[in-house]
Amino acid sequence: MQPLxxxxxxxIIRAVVEFQLIEDNDKILIGLSGxxxxxxxxxxxxxxxxxxxxxxxxxxxxxxxxxxxxxxCEAMQKFCDKLNMPYHIHEVNIAETIANxxxxxxxxxxxxxxxxAINGYAKEHGYNKIAYAHNHDDAVETFFMNxxxxxxxxxxxxxxxxxxxxxxxxxxxxxxxxEEIRNAISLHGQEPCAPPCPFNGxxxxxxxxxxxxxxxxxxxxxxEHLSAAMRTTAIGDLWPPIKNRKEMxxxxxxxxxxxxx
Numbered sequence: 001m002q003p004l005x006x007x008x009x010x011x012i013i014r015a016v017v018e019f020q021l022i023e024d025n026d027k028i029l030i031g032l033s034g035x036x037x038x039x040x041x042x043x044x045x046x047x048x049x050x051x052x053x054x055x056x057x058x059x060x061x062x063x064x065x066x067x068x069x070x071x072x073c074e075a076m077q078k079f080c081d082k083l084n085m086p087y088h089i090h091e092v093n094i095a096e097t098i099a100n101x102x103x104x105x106x107x108x109x110x111x112x113x114x115x116x117a118i119n120g121y122a123k124e125h126g127y128n129k130i131a132y133a134h135n136h137d138d139a140v141e142t143f144f145m146n147x148x149x150x151x152x153x154x155x156x157x158x159x160x161x162x163x164x165x166x167x168x169x170x171x172x173x174x175x176x177x178x179e180e181i182r183n184a185i186s187l188h189g190q191e192p193c194a195p196p197c198p199f200n201g202x203x204x205x206x207x208x209x210x211x212x213x214x215x216x217x218x219x220x221x222x223x224e225h226l227s228a229a230m231r232t233t234a235i236g237d238l239w240p241p242i243k244n245r246k247e248m249x250x251x252x253x254x255x256x257x258x259x260x261x
Contacts, residue, residue, distance in 0.1 A: 001082060002187045004047035011175045012048055019158035021170040022048075022129075026056040028170070029127040031118055032087070034062065034076050034193030037133035040181045041173055043188040045131065046083045048172075059086040061121055063114045065094035072193075079190045092117045107203055119165040127167065134171045137178040140226045141208045149204065153238075155230050 016022050030045065032038045042060055049058060060080050064071050073089050080087035094113050122130050134156065143155040160169045173181070185191065216222045228234060243251075 001043070001189055004044055004051075004187065008044065008176075008180075008184070009047065009051060012044055012172055013052075015158065015172050015175050016048070019170075019174075021159055021172055022054060022056055024055045026054075026129050027127045028056060028058050028129045028131050029118065029122045029125075030058060030060040030085075030131045031114075031133070032060040032062050032076055032080070033133075033195075034073070035133075035195065036185060036192040037135055037173065037178075037181055039076075039079065039188065039190050039192060040176075040184050041131060041133040042080070042083060042085065043190075045172065046085065058083075059088070059125075059127065061088045061090055061118055063094075063117055064089055064091045065110065065114070066091060067094070075190070075193060079188075088121065090117055090121055107205075119162060119167060122167045123165050129168045129170055131170050131172060133173050135173045135176045135178050135181060136227070137209070139174060139230065140223060141205055141212065143230050144212060144226060145204060145208045148208070153229070 022028070028045070030038065030042050032042055042058075045058055049056065060076075062073050062076055064073070077087055077089075092113055094110050118130055121127075139155050143153070146152045146154050156171070158171050158174055161167075162169060212223065212226070219225075229236075
């Protein structure tokens, strides 16, 4: 396992400082799926902890959704052992829940139950923060998906406090592109685990990713423009919120009242 390059370390520190993600005495639970992103985050946060003089602790959890009987966490256990990181496996029978759902609803339900299980474990075991390995591509794709599928200009935040669970979700990898994380596998040496998801490669997110990639062939700046649009400083002229019939009533009244004069 190699040291984290200074360029990568500085990018994580930038996110931590800018969005106030980590403070002294934090107890941070890492959502470790076994994918390239979460493996890199576990490694990078360990490197960060060994570099900074911040007093925080790390632990990791994997949710077994019980999609297959041969789901194995042995590789992740060994990886966490190398990092001297406590590791827990939690079984949640998500497979039974989504058995009769299409991929759109199944993805939502799966994420809902995964998050719920992680939130519950964090609260029960004294973790005050949960770290997810969403990267910059994930943020842009989420922004794109919300615009196209729900008509909203929004994406996930770098830090989100969950009042019901009394934990804060942090995303330290927001300044990393997906390709950079893929190339960083050689740094920590742990190959990603095969995803157990039965809808892998056939999700709304994958379709959004493919569409951005295709449109970028004609407009190489498309990704940068989407990224810039996510910021509150983005310049834009948007219509006011739509009004319902009750809210429109005084406007109609005033309009026709003026006509009668």
